[in-house]
Amino acid sequence: MQLLTGNDLKTGAVIWWTGRGWSLHVEDAADVGDQGEAILAAEDGARRVNGGYIITAEDSASGPRPSHIKDRIRALGPTVRPDLTLKPADPAAGDWVI
Amino acid sequence: MADALRFRNDDPIEEPAVSLDAFLDQDGASAVRIEAGDDPRRLIPHLARVKLVEIGIPRFRDGRCFTSARILREAGYEGEIRAEGDVLVDLVAFMRRCGFDSFAPQAGLNRADVDAALSRYANVYQHAADGAVPIWKLRHG
Amino acid sequence: MYKYDQYDQAMVDARVEEFRDQTRRRIAGEMNDDQFKPLRLKNGLYLQLHAYMLRVAIPYGTLNSRQLRKLAEIARKYDRGYGHFTTRQNLQYHWIKLEEAPDILAELATVEMHAIQTSGESIRNISADQYAGAAADEICDPRPWAELLRQATTFHPEFSYLPRKFKIAVISSKEDRAALRWHDCALRIVRNEAGEEGFEVYAGGGMGRTPFIAYKIRDFCPASHIFSYIQAILRVWNLHARRDNIHKQRMKILVHDLGEEEFRRQVEEEFQNFLTLGTDFPQAEYDRIAAYFTPPPFETGLSEDIDRSDSAFALWVDQQVIAHKAPGYAIANISLKPIGGIGGDVTAEQMEVVADLAERYSFDDVRVTHAQNLVLPHVRKADLYAVWQALDEAGLADANLDLVTDVIACPGLDYCTLANARSIPVAQKIQQRFADMDRQLDLGELKIKISGCINACGHHHAGHIGILGVDRKGTENYQLLLGGSGAEDTTQAKITGPGFDEDGVVDAVERAVERYRELRDPGERFLDTYRRVGFDAFKEAIYG
Ligand code: HEM
Numbered sequence: 001m002q003l004l005t006g007n008d009l010k011t012g013a014v015i016w017w018t019g020r021g022w023s024l025h026v027e028d029a030a031d032v033g034d035q036g037e038a039i040l041a042a043e044d045g046a047r048r049v050n051g052g053y054i055i056t057a058e059d060s061a062s063g064p065r066p067s068h069i070k071d072r073i074r075a076l077g078p079t080v081r082p083d084l085t086l087k088p089a090d091p092a093a094g095d096w097v098i
Numbered sequence: 099m100a101d102a103l104r105f106r107n108d109d110p111i112e113e114p115a116v117s118l119d120a121f122l123d124q125d126g127a128s129a130v131r132i133e134a135g136d137d138p139r140r141l142i143p144h145l146a147r148v149k150l151v152e153i154g155i156p157r158f159r160d161g162r163c164f165t166s167a168r169i170l171r172e173a174g175y176e177g178e179i180r181a182e183g184d185v186l187v188d189l190v191a192f193m194r195r196c197g198f199d200s201f202a203p204q205a206g207l208n209r210a211d212v213d214a215a216l217s218r219y220a221n222v223y224q225h226a227a228d229g230a231v232p233i234w235k236l237r238h239g
Numbered sequence: 240m241y242k243y244d245q246y247d248q249a250m251v252d253a254r255v256e257e258f259r260d261q262t263r264r265r266i267a268g269e270m271n272d273d274q275f276k277p278l279r280l281k282n283g284l285y286l287q288l289h290a291y292m293l294r295v296a297i298p299y300g301t302l303n304s305r306q307l308r309k310l311a312e313i314a315r316k317y318d319r320g321y322g323h324f325t326t327r328q329n330l331q332y333h334w335i336k337l338e339e340a341p342d343i344l345a346e347l348a349t350v351e352m353h354a355i356q357t358s359g360e361s362i363r364n365i366s367a368d369q370y371a372g373a374a375a376d377e378i379c380d381p382r383p384w385a386e387l388l389r390q391a392t393t394f395h396p397e398f399s400y401l402p403r404k405f406k407i408a409v410i411s412s413k414e415d416r417a418a419l420r421w422h423d424c425a426l427r428i429v430r431n432e433a434g435e436e437g438f439e440v441y442a443g444g445g446m447g448r449t450p451f452i453a454y455k456i457r458d459f460c461p462a463s464h465i466f467s468y469i470q471a472i473l474r475v476w477n478l479h480a481r482r483d484n485i486h487k488q489r490m491k492i493l494v495h496d497l498g499e500e501e502f503r504r505q506v507e508e509e510f511q512n513f514l515t516l517g518t519d520f521p522q523a524e525y526d527r528i529a530a531y532f533t534p535p536p537f538e539t540g541l542s543e544d545i546d547r548s549d550s551a552f553a554l555w556v557d558q559q560v561i562a563h564k565a566p567g568y569a570i571a572n573i574s575l576k577p578i579g580g581i582g583g584d585v586t587a588e589q590m591e592v593v594a595d596l597a598e599r600y601s602f603d604d605v606r607v608t609h610a611q612n613l614v615l616p617h618v619r620k621a622d623l624y625a626v627w628q629a630l631d632e633a634g635l636a637d638a639n640l641d642l643v644t645d646v647i648a649c650p651g652l653d654y655c656t657l658a659n660a661r662s663i664p665v666a667q668k669i670q671q672r673f674a675d676m677d678r679q680l681d682l683g684e685l686k687i688k689i690s691g692c693i694n695a696c697g698h699h700h701a702g703h704i705g706i707l708g709v710d711r712k713g714t715e716n717y718q719l720l721l722g723g724s725g726a727e728d729t730t731q732a733k734i735t736g737p738g739f740d741e742d743g744v745v746d747a748v749e750r751a752v753e754r755y756r757e758l759r760d761p762g763e764r765f766l767d768t769y770r771r772v773g774f775d776a777f778k779e780a781i782y783g
């Protein structure tokens with residue numbers, strides 16, 4: 001599947017396109033099929049995203065898992081600071097990244 | 099060049115600027131265009147007949163124009179130096195310091211924005227081509 | 240330490256307002272990111288993996304306690320309670336919001352700090368020997384020159400949109416603690432036969448994908464004309480550098496393409512031109528600045544004794560404390576490399592502890608090193624024990640300066656958009672592998688440097704052992720390099736062969752280290768043995 005991601009213009013937070021808007025959680029990300037470029041152009045123009053790009057991901061029971069490790073680290077947070085990730089309470093969260 | 103921003107009191111030069119090579123090939127021209135990558139020093143022996151130097155700026159990040167303009171001022175050139183191309187308001191102050199005194203940006207500039215940018219910094223740390231007095235001189239009188 | 244006057248303060252204050260306006264225009268949509276990016280980069284603001292990142296300049300690596308406390312306050316208020324010291328005497332915050340960045344710059348300005356020209360294609364923060372003003376081997380304090388050049392190169396109208404970044408370092412001793420010749424322009428203060436001060440000038444160094452060690456372009460440039468000489472270098476480069484390929488625009492590439500002789504000739508010609516322009520700062524301005532760097536009021540008649548009865552303390556003294564030029568004083572290095580921690584990261588609380596110690600025991604002076612550690616430069620020997628106890632309580636008393644666990648590592652794929660692989664976990668595994676103190680001491684000086692990609696922020700080219708993260712079909716992979724140095728015996732490390740996975744590279748490091756133990760002559764460091772016996776003996780140990 002194809003996902004759209006980027007950073008929030010004002011906060012810099014990593015965000016994922018849900019089909020209707022942006023979410024901080026990759027679990028909410030929607031497959032954009034071949035619509036990625038068009039959505040990005042509109043969202044960039046509306047200043048809702050900065051540095052947006054299209055990635056591939058595999059669908060899984062727990063939601064989309066980006067194909068590249070870089071985007072999995074973006075989705076969770078730094079592997080060396082579990083306390084600063086989106087799932088600080090889940091000791092196994094890092095396994096999803098590697 | 100009706101919408102050009104000028105910081106000079108003399109009349110604008112209407113003559114179209116010719117390329118540096120064309121200028122050096124003929125004796126009649128008084129307006130010349132320097133592209134990024136041209137050696138500005140080739141013009142120095144001919145400055146007496148130059149009234150306008152237009153410096154092309156392909157991308158605002160291309161900083162060669164600053165050196166080109168300053169070299170011409172160092173050589174004593176007092177005619178117009180015009181910036182043509184991708185001119186960003188945030189760079190105008192640096193350009194003025196290097197000797198540019200007119201601007202013909204592709205995507206127009208708002209005069210008020212330019213004036214605000216030019217008055218932002220009261221002083222400068224170092225000499226350039228604009229005669230501004232560096233801070234060290236202010237400190238030591 | 241230098242103090243801003245009204246002019247310096249007005250400059251940074253105006254900068255804050257300029258950036259506030261630029262940020263407003265970006266958020267309001269009056270500028271797109273293509274236009275905004277070079278402007279934010281001029282203020283040290285990157286977009287990184289998880290947020291914006293702000294790089295704050297620590298000019299010539301010198302801080303006072305008020306500044307360090309402000310850095311702590313910013314970490315707490317605008318970031319997530321910590322900061323990261325880099326290999327170029329900067330501090331990076333990794334969790335910054337664009338909309339708050341102007342406020343942070345405003346806070347920095349209240350303590351005479353800024354992020355001006357800490358990134359982008361400009362003249363970067365000028366780095367210096369971290370022991371300036373304290374080192375027993377220096378000719379003079381290099382920082383007045385660094386400050387003079389800081390001012391001279393700030394908002395330089397001709398050289399603010401250079402082909403690429405331009406990094407300057409200044410030292411004044413034979414021993415090089417600043418990775419001098421890995422800079423675009425490196426200055427070493429020397430005296431000529433007439434006893435006059437001047438600079439030995441090196442040009443064209445840099446790491447990145449095409450590493451070059453700077454060559455000596457001039458034996459002696461009179462101190463009073465150094466700004467002219469630097470401007471001449473910059474102008475030759477600015478006019479003639481390629482502009483068609485971002486990877487080939489650093490000055491080192493032009494030097495290589497023109498040849499050292501021709502580059503020197505053009506610079507000399509331009510230097511003569513600059514000398515006629517009268518742009519050099521006068522002696523009076525140097526004197527004004529230098530007056531801020533007069534030595535602190537050292538006490539005399541102090542005891543040289545250090546009570547070594549506490550063995551943990553004694554170990555720390557042996558490893559972290561070095562000779563000071565004033566009798567009775569010492570230079571105390573603070574390790575930011577706890578075993579299994581994140582090298583260079585400091586919490587707000589730790590910053591405050593160090594600030595307190597500096598105020599109380601080190602004439603209000605803290606230094607930042609290119610090896611991502613801190614220094615209290617002027618500590619009475621009699622106070623070392625108290626300093627150590629306070630550091631120990633704050634988790635800052637590791638005794639590993641220049642040892643195998645004092646690893647330099649860039650943020651890598653945990654934080655950096657450009658990374659191929661993570662650096663920090665590799666550093667942590669190496670530290671854990673070699674954590675045993677006796678083993679560390681047995682191995683002696685051994686500098687391991689790790690970068691997460693070819694940009695070489697972690698100085699892997701200059702590591703006795705270097706590690707470079709690469710992308711191998713979407714998985715992290717690490718190349719091993721041997722034989723680099725960032726000291727006065729500068730050399731470029733050489734890649735050993737095929738890469739390894741994360742655990743594999745740690746094993747490979749261990750095999751190289753064990754080979755050194757087999758081969759070394761008494762008193763030899765890893766690097767010495769490597770240079771003596773050569774690459775092949777190590778390669779064979781690594782690959783079998
Ligand atoms: C995380 C954000 C960072 C980014 C995006 C970044 C980007 C870069 C890039 C693109 C280069 C290559 C420049 C060139 O070859 O022209 C570079 C070089 C360098 N960076 Fe970074 N860097 C980052 C963080 C750091 C950190 C944390 C350090 C220190 C630990 C650092 C220190 C350096 C050094 C020393 C160089 C080598 C300079 C040279 O080539 O001479 N950077 N950086």
Ligand code: SF4
Pocket residue numbers: 649650651652655656657658659690691692693694695696697
């Ligand atoms: S070396 Fe590469 S991965 Fe490491 S900080 Fe620099 S750009 Fe990022």
